Each structure stands twice: as C-alpha cells, then as structure tokens.
Amino acid sequence: MNRSSPETQQTRFDQADTRLRRDEGIAGALRGFVDRARSGDLGMLPVIFGLLLISVVFTSINPVFIAPNNLVNLLFDAAAVGLIALGVVCVLLLGEIDLSIGSMSGLASAIVGVLWVNSGMPLPIGIGAALATGVLMGCVYGFLLNRFGMPSFVSTLAGLLALLGFQLYILGPSGSINLPYASPLVRFGQILIMPDWFSYTVAIVPGILIVLSGLRTIRQRAAANLSPGSLSVVLAKAGVLTAALLLAAYYLNQGRGVPWMFGLFVLLVMIMHYAFTRTKWGRSMFAVGGNAEAARRSGINVKRIRLSAFILCSTFAAAGGVLAAARLASSSQQAGAGDVNLNAIAAAVIGGTSLFGGRGSAWSALLGVLVIQAISNGLTLLNLSSSLRYMITGGVLAIAVIVDSLARQSRASHGRA
Amino acid sequence: MPPVNEQDPPQGELLLRLRGISKTFGAVTALSDIELDVHAGEVVALVGDNGAGKSTLVKILAGVHQPTTGTIEFGGRQVTVDNPRKALELGIATVFQDLALCENLDVVANLFLGHELSPLRLDEVQMEVRAWKLLQELAARIPSVREPVASLSGGQRQTVAIARSLLLDPKVIMLDEPTAALGVAQTAEVLNLIERVRARGHGVILISHNMEDVRAVADRIVVLRLGRNAGVFGGEASHEELVTAITGARENAVSRRRDRGIEATGGEQP
Numbered sequence: 008m009n010r011s012s013p014e015t016q017q018t019r020f021d022q023a024d025t026r027l028r029r030d031e032g033i034a035g036a037l038r039g040f041v042d043r044a045r046s047g048d049l050g051m052l053p054v055i056f057g058l059l060l061i062s063v064v065f066t067s068i069n070p071v072f073i074a075p076n077n078l079v080n081l082l083f084d085a086a087a088v089g090l091i092a093l094g095v096v097c098v099l100l101l102g103e104i105d106l107s108i109g110s111m112s113g114l115a116s117a118i119v120g121v122l123w124v125n126s127g128m129p130l131p132i133g134i135g136a137a138l139a140t141g142v143l144m145g146c147v148y149g150f151l152l153n154r155f156g157m158p159s160f161v162s163t164l165a166g167l168l169a170l171l172g173f174q175l176y177i178l179g180p181s182g183s184i185n186l187p188y189a190s191p192l193v194r195f196g197q198i199l200i201m202p203d204w205f206s207y208t209v210a211i212v213p214g215i216l217i218v219l220s221g222l223r224t225i226r227q228r229a230a231a232n233l234s235p236g237s238l239s240v241v242l243a244k245a246g247v248l249t250a251a252l253l254l255a256a257y258y259l260n261q262g263r264g265v266p267w268m269f270g271l272f273v274l275l276v277m278i279m280h281y282a283f284t285r286t287k288w289g290r291s292m293f294a295v296g297g298n299a300e301a302a303r304r305s306g307i308n309v310k311r312i313r314l315s316a317f318i319l320c321s322t323f324a325a326a327g328g329v330l331a332a333a334r335l336a337s338s339s340q341q342a343g344a345g346d347v348n349l350n351a352i353a354a355a356v357i358g359g360t361s362l363f364g365g366r367g368s369a370w371s372a373l374l375g376v377l378v379i380q381a382i383s384n385g386l387t388l389l390n391l392s393s394s395l396r397y398m399i400t401g402g403v404l405a406i407a408v409i410v411d412s413l414a415r416q417s418r419a420s421h422g423r424a
Numbered sequence: 425m426p427p428v429n430e431q432d433p434p435q436g437e438l439l440l441r442l443r444g445i446s447k448t449f450g451a452v453t454a455l456s457d458i459e460l461d462v463h464a465g466e467v468v469a470l471v472g473d474n475g476a477g478k479s480t481l482v483k484i485l486a487g488v489h490q491p492t493t494g495t496i497e498f499g500g501r502q503v504t505v506d507n508p509r510k511a512l513e514l515g516i517a518t519v520f521q522d523l524a525l526c527e528n529l530d531v532v533a534n535l536f537l538g539h540e541l542s543p544l545r546l547d548e549v550q551m552e553v554r555a556w557k558l559l560q561e562l563a564a565r566i567p568s569v570r571e572p573v574a575s576l577s578g579g580q581r582q583t584v585a586i587a588r589s590l591l592l593d594p595k596v597i598m599l600d601e602p603t604a605a606l607g608v609a610q611t612a613e614v615l616n617l618i619e620r621v622r623a624r625g626h627g628v629i630l631i632s633h634n635m636e637d638v639r640a641v642a643d644r645i646v647v648l649r650l651g652r653n654a655g656v657f658g659g660e661a662s663h664e665e666l667v668t669a670i671t672g673a674r675e676n677a678v679s680r681r682r683d684r685g686i687e688a689t690g691g692e693q694p
Contacts, residue, residue, distance in 0.1 A: 020556035024567040227549045233556075287543035294526045294537055301524035305538035306509060365528040418574070 019234045036240045047417025053410050054358055054374040058381065065385035072385055075262025081377075081384045082259075082269040083197070087112070087331035088347065089272045089376035092354035093279055094323025096372050097316045099355055100283075101296045102364020103152070103159040105320045108351055110170035111144060112328030113343020117174045119192075119329055120184035120338025130192060134329055141325030144170070145318030152317070153310040159317070167348070175340055183339040186332060196333025200264035206256040209270065214249030217241065268330060272373070275323075279369035292316065296364035327351075346397060353404040354379045361411055378403075436464030438500070439595050439627045440485075440516075445494035447480055454480040455651045458494070462596055462627040467618060469630045469638040472648035473670050478631050481648070482598055485629070486518040487511035499595070517589035518598045523581055525588075531555060531569040531576075535588045558587050562620050565613070579610025586617060596627040603637050615641050635663050 021027075030039045044052055065072040091108050098105045115137035123133035144166060151157040178184070186193050201209070221241030229235040259265050283289035294302040295312045303309045331347075332338050356362060357378050358371025382403060386396045440462040447455040455477045462468050472478050483489045485496075487505040495502055498514050505511045511518070525534050532548070532555045541547040555569050564583045566576070573581060582602055589597050599618070603611040611634075618641050622628055632638050638645055645657040647669040655669040664682055 020553065020560075021568065021570070023556075023560075024565065027567045224549070231549050231553045233549065233552060285546050287540045287546065290529075290533060290537070290540055290546065293529060294533075297526035297528035298524065301526050302537065304508065304520070304524045306512070307538045365526070421575075 020232055022234050032237045033239050033243055035237075046421035047414040049359065049410070049414050051359060051370070051374060053407075054371075054378060057357070057378050058374075061378065061381045061385065065381070065388065069385075069388045072388055075258055075260075077262075077384065077388070079200075079259055079263045079266065081380050083266050083334060084384065085376045085380040086266070086268040086272040087327045087334055088350050088354060088379065089327075089372055090275065090330060091324045091327035091347070091351035092358070092372040092376050093272075093276060093369060094320035094327070095351050095355040096279070096358075096360050096367055096369060097292070097319040097323070098159065099352075099360045099362060100292050100364060100367050101313060101316050102362075103313070103316065104163065104352070104362075105148065105159065105317065105324070106163040106348060106352075107144070107166035107170055108320065108324040108327075109343040109345075109348030110167045110174065111141060111321055111324040111343070112331055112347060113340075114170045114174040114177075115141060115325035115328030116332035116338040116342040117178050117184075119332055120186060121177050124184050124186060124338075130190070134192075137325050137329055138322055141322035142318050143321075145321035146314065148321070149310075149314035149317040152313055171344070174343070178338070178340055183337060186336045186338065188336060192329075192333045193336045195268055196330060197336065199267045201267060201270060203260050203264065206260060206265040207253065209265075210252035210256040211249060213252065214245040217245040217248065221245070268333070276369045276373050283369055288312070288315070293365055296366075298365075324351075345393075346400060349404065350379050350383075350400065351376075353400065353407065356404070356411060357407040359411075361415065362408065363411075363415060436466055436625065436627070438463055439498065441497040443495050443497070445481070445484065445491045445496070447477075447484060447489060448492050453651055455484075455491075457652065458648070459653055460646060462629060464595070464627050465622055465625050466643045467622050467628040467630055467641050469632060469642035469645045470648065471632060471635070471638055471645060471666065471670060472654070475650070476648040476670075477651040478648055479600070480651075482518065482600055482629075482631060485511065485516055485596075485598060487516075512592060512594070515593075515595035516598065517592065517594035517596070519582075519585045519589050519600065519602065521600045521604065523585040525573045525581060525585060527574040528572060530572050531566060531584055534573055534584055535569075535591055537588070539591065554591075555587075558590065559583075561624070562587060562590075562617055564617065577610060578606050579613045582606065582610070582614050583617060586614075586621065590621065590624075590626070594626065596629065597621060598629040598631070600631045601633065602630070603632065603634060611637065635666055638666075639663070 030036065062073065071077055091112055095105065095108060118137040118140060119130075119133040121133075122128045122136055123130050148159060148162050148166065151162040152159055175182075188194075218241060221236075221238070221244075225235040225238060225241070256265060283292065291302065291307045291312050294305065294307060295309050299309055302312075328343060331342060335342070354375030355367070355371055356375065358368075358373070358375030360367025360371040360375075379400070382400060383396060386399060391399075438461060440460070442458060442460040445455055445458040445460075446453065458477070458481060460468070460470075460481070470478050470481065480489065484491050485505065487508045487510050490504070490506065496505060497503070498516070503514060505514065505516070508518075526537065529537070532551050535555050535558070536551050541551050552569060559566055559569070562583070564580075564587065566580055566583065573584060576584065586597070586599065586602070602614050602618070606614060615637060618628060618630065622641075630638065630642060639659060639661065642659050644659065645661055645666065647654040647657070647666065649670060649672050654672065657665060657669070
C-alpha cells in the first residue's frame with residue numbers, strides 16, 4: 008500500500024499496525040465518513056437533510072419561501088436566537104442546561120431600553136450593562152452548582168422566573184420601550200447589509216484558511232513521521248465549501264444582501280469553534296462533559312470549567328437579547344418570552360450537540376438555528392397561527408432528541424462514545 | 425536496564441520508604457504500623473483480603489488520605505502528600521481501578537488530558553508523535569490513537585491509562601487491580617506491560633487479588649492482613665504461603681486440598 012516516494016519507505020507511526028485499514032485520498036475520506044455515519048456518528052447529516060426537506064416542502068407550498076429577500080429576512084431573524092443557541096452549546100457540552108436563556112435575553116433587551124432610551128445614557132453603557140448582567144447570572148448559576156451541587160436544571164428554572172420578574176419590574180407599568188429607528192443599533196438589526204464585494208471576499212476566506220491550515224498540517228505531519236493525509240481531500244473540502252458560500256452570497260445579493268448581524272453571529276461561531284477544538288479550555292470542556300471525575304483526576308479544575316460555561320451561556324443569551332431588541336426596535340415584556348427558550352435549546356440539539364454532554368460543536372448552533380428559523384419562517388408564510396407553530400416546532404424538537412438518543416445508542420453498540 | 429532476577433534482592437535505588445504508617449477512621453484502625461519499601465525497577469505487589477487496608481494505603485500514597493502517624497520518605501527526603509496534585513508533583517502516579525478515561529475523547533486527548541501542549545493552540549502533531557512513541561516503548565498494541573477510547577477493549581483501555589500515568593515520567597506508579605476486569609489474553613498483555621514499565625526503571629506497586637498475576641510479575645510480595653504487615657515474600661512464594669499469610673490461618677481450603685493431594689499420591693510436598 009506504500010506509495011513509492013522515498014519518504015514513505017519508513018513506516019509511519021500511525022500506520023504501523025497492520026490491522027488498521029488505510030483510508031487514503033478522497034475515496035478513503037468518503038469511506039471513513041460512511042463508516043462513522045453508519046455507527047451513529049451522524050455529525051451534520053440530519054441537519055443538512057432536514058434543511059433540504061424543509062426548503063423543498065415550503066417552497067412547493069409557497070414559492071416566496073425561497074425568494075432571496077425572504078432568506079435575507081430569515082438570516083436577520085436567525086442571528087439573535089443563534090447567538091443564544093451558541094451559549095446553550097457551551098452548557099450542553101458539560102451535560103448541563105440553562106433554562107433561563109429566554110428570560111436572560113428579555114432582561115438584556117429591557118436593560119438596553121431602560122438605560123439607553125429612558126435614562127438617556129450612551130448606548131455602549133446600556134449594552135455593557137446588559138452583558139455584565141449576563142456574566143453575573145452565569146456566575147450565580149456556576150456558584151450554585153459548584154458550591155451547593157444545585158442541579159442546573161433547578162437553579163436556571165428558578166432563574167427563569169426571577170429574571171422574568173426583574174424584566175417586568177424595570178420595564179415598569181408601560182411595559183414597552185420603542186428604540187429609535189435611526190439609531191445604529193436598530194439599523195444594525197434591521198437594515199445594514201454587507202457590500203456585495205465584501206460578502207464575496209468573506210465567502211472565499213474560509214476556503215483559503217482550510218487550504219493554508221491543511222497544507223501546514225500535511226507538512227508538519229510528514230515531518231513528524233505521521234501519515235500526512237491527502238492534499239486532494241483538503242482541496243475538495245475547500246472547493247466545495249467555497250462554491251457553496253459563493254453561491255449563497257450570490258443568491259442573497261440578488262435580494263438585499265448578507266446582513267452584518269448574521270456576519271457577526273457567524274464570526275462568533277467560528278471563534279467558539281476554535282476555542283472548543285484547538286484550545287486546552289475546549290478540550291477540558293469535552294472532558295468534563297464526558298467524564299467529570301476523570302477530568303478532575305487529570306488535574307482539570309472542573310469547577311472553573313463549569314463556571315466558564317455558565318458565564319458564556321448567560322452572556323451569549325444577553326447578547327442575543329440585545330440583537331433581538333435591535334431586530335424588533337423595541338424592548339417589551341414579550342421579549343424573550345414564549346418560544347425563545349425552547350427555540351435556542353432546540354437549535355443546539357437539532358444541530359447535533361448532545362443533551363447528554365461531551366459531544367457537540369459550535370456549528371450546531373448555526374445549522375440548528377437555520378432549521379428552526381426556516382420552519383418558523385415557512386409557517387409564518389403559510390399564515391398559520393402561533394398555536395400550530397408551537398405544536399410543529401415542539402414536534403421537530405422531539406424528533407431531534409429522538410435522533411440524538413438513537414445515534415447515542417448506536418454509537419454505544421458500535422463502540423464509539 | 426536488564427530484567428531484575430527474581431531471586432536477587434532489588435538493585436535499584438530506594439525510591440519510597442514508609443515507616444510506621446497508621447491510619448484511623450474514628451474508632452476503626454484501618455492501618456497500623458505499616459512498613460513498605462519500593463526501589464527503582466522493582467514490582468512490589470500488595471496483596472491482602474478485602475478490608476486488609478490495601479486501598480487505604482494506596483489512597484495515602486496518592487494523597488487522597490493523610491496518615492494518622494508515620495513517615496513517608498521519597499527519594500531520601502521526608503515528605504507529606506497533602507493532595508493528589510502533590511503526589512503527582514513528587515512523582516507518584518496512580519492508575520485507579522476505574523481508569524478514569526474520557527470515552528468521548530480519542531487516545532491522544534486522554535493521554536495528554538490536563539497537560540496539553542501549547543494550551544492556546546493545541547499542538548496535535550507533537551502530541552500524537554509523543555503518544556505513538558510512548559505506546560511503542562511499551563510495545564502497546566493500539567491500532568489508532570485517533571479513535572475514541574469507547575472503541576477500545578478493556579486491556580487497551582488499561583494500557584492507555586497506564587501510558588497516561590507514565591507521561592509525566594513518575595518515579596513510582598501504583599496500579600490498583602489492573603487485571604480485575606480483564607480476560608486471559610488481555611491480562612497477559614497488561615502483565616507484559618508491567619514488566620516493560622519496570623524495565624524502564626520505574627518502581628511499580630501492584631495491588632491485586634489474583635495470586636497468579638502477582639506471582640507472575642512481582643519481585644516482592646507484601647501481604648497485609650487487617651491493617652498490619654503480615655509478611656514479605658519473594659516473587660517465588662508459593663500460592664499456599666501467600667494464602668496462609670493473607671487469611672492468617674494455617675488451616676484453610678487450600679491447605680486442606682494440598683494435604684489431600686499429599687495423602688493421595690503419598691508423595692512429599694517440597
């Protein structure tokens with residue numbers, strides 16, 4: 008199986024075992040992917056399948072669904088809930104939960120409205136106070152879990168009610184504050200669009216990064232006498248991704264274009280993805296979610312990891328609340344109420360982050376929120392009442408959790424975590 | 425490092441020296457006046473019945489419990505092992521019975537857990553190379569270090585756990601019942617591994633219920649009974665001698681069977 012080039016004459020460290028199948032090139036990568044999927048390591052498959060299904064169904068009922076401007080609106084709507092879902096991924100990775108994210112986002116939008124509009128403080132102070140409240144609440148949840156062993160399910164359920172009460176309290180009897188339409192915050196949430204050239208540039212960047220880091224990995228691994236992996240796989244990955252992103256950018260630019268707000272969300276997803284996969288902190292998160300006792304014995308400060316996860320979750324929820332306020336141009340009693348909580352958790356789970364801890368990725372927030380928003384958007388186009396929308400969204404969440412559980416059982420029986 | 429001849433007294437430098445270790449939990453005396461020496465390149469087996477105090481002694485050395493009285497000398501210096509981290513810093517690594525591996529992470533991630541290279545930009549390539557080198561040194565048969573630990577067999581998991589404890593290059597490594605849950609072939613694999621760890625010059629403390637395993641690899645066998653030293657044997661000690669020391673009774677099922685055997689053959693027991 009060795010190729011004839013001289014540097015592969017010596018057996019690579021990771022290919023010394025003859026029992027191991029060599030997966031080389033694109034065919035090998037595909038074969039490995041199919042194997043993983045069959046054993047229950049589904050990754051992004053259910054989401055992509057779901058998105059395609061949703062698009063086909065809704066478009067066949069109402070062609071407006073697929074129109075560029077509708078998709079632009081969909082992305083505007085997705086950013087706020089997506090940001091909340093990104094925080095949910097952090098706590099789900101530990102096998103914990105935060106049920107107060109909806110209230111937290113509502114409180115954050117109320118804080119911005121009260122401080123900025125009612126009290127006349129500068130906007131950054133309002134946003135800063137909202138985010139600081141998120142940090143504080145994360146600290147409280149982390150402290151309750153670390154100090155008293157209070158299950159996050161209960162502490163955040165209590166937080167849900169308490170935060171909602173505080174939101175109603177600071178909004179006062181009027182219950183609603185309108186944010187000025189001309190302000191940068193509302194323009195960011197409703198109007199601001201990337202210039203065409205910029206959206207195309209942004210669409211190319213991930214492909215370039217994949218090729219560069221792929222080349223670097225291949226060089227390093229070859230130098231370290233490990234099987235280097237194949238350049239063709241890297242190029243294929245980068246090519247497919249770049250083509251898809253360019254196509255998406257082109258299509259959106261047929262309408263209004265790519266919202267800055269969505270760009271901000273994707274940027275944060277990418278930063279969290281790096282943090283989860285390439286830093287010691289991220290590795291510790293997965294370790295604590297997989298086996299907290301093992302992590303503790305390895306010298307990982309489990310309490311600090313838990314605290315960091317809850318802080319991130321509440322802070323992202325607060326940031327999502329600010330974006331939601333910008334999107335709606337108002338801070339009201341309804342902000343963060345209703346289905347926000349469930350939508351954010353559902354997005355993370357639908358995207359492939361396990362409720363049982365130790366499995367997931369930052370991308371699940373992005374993909375999951377697209378599914379959730381697509382369903383919500385499609386049902387709105389059908390003029391369905393919110394009662395039906397709730398039922399259908401609930402059903403989709405149930406299906407997602409069933410898929411997660413089945414995949415987990417399948418992984419267990421195939422000897423994968 | 426040549427393999428230590430079982431008949432000879434241990435040659436390596438004295439690493440660990442316990443004198444007069446006692447531990448009481450309330451009114452219960454779990455250990456009293458325990459002595460234990462561990463040299464470099466030596467496998468010391470710690471055997472004893474349930475409740476003999478093996479686990480308590482391991483936990484004292486691992487820094488989980490503190491001894492009530494007694495001294496621990498490590499490398500010629502008297503030390504206190506206040507917590508697990510201190511034990512690791514001294515160079516005492518412990519592989520607990522439940523292994524404590526993260527099944528959702530791959531072998532490399534488990535080996536380096538808590539000690540990753542370059543925390544802000546994990547150096548996966550270097551970690552993988554070091555993982556392979558360590559596993560090769562131990563002649564461990566792990567097909568791929570990029571598979572999650574969940575896909576490994578019991579023996580392979582034990583191997584990963586032992587390899588992880590070696591990563592920080594400890595002087596003494598304690599193995600708590602490493603073969604308890606393993607089949608025949610896997611047990612042999614782990615016993616081979618213990619010999620290789622010894623050949624690397626580490627001192628090994630092996631806790632086991634299984635007399636066969638103990639006699640297969642141990643240079644010295646320390647028997648505990650009801651929290652006290654009940655004898656130190658060479659690796660060549662017979663099964664009967666060990667059982668007698670462990671149970672504290674000359675009269676037991678093993679000795680009776682032996683006696684029956686002698687009567688039946690009319691031969692003489694050496």
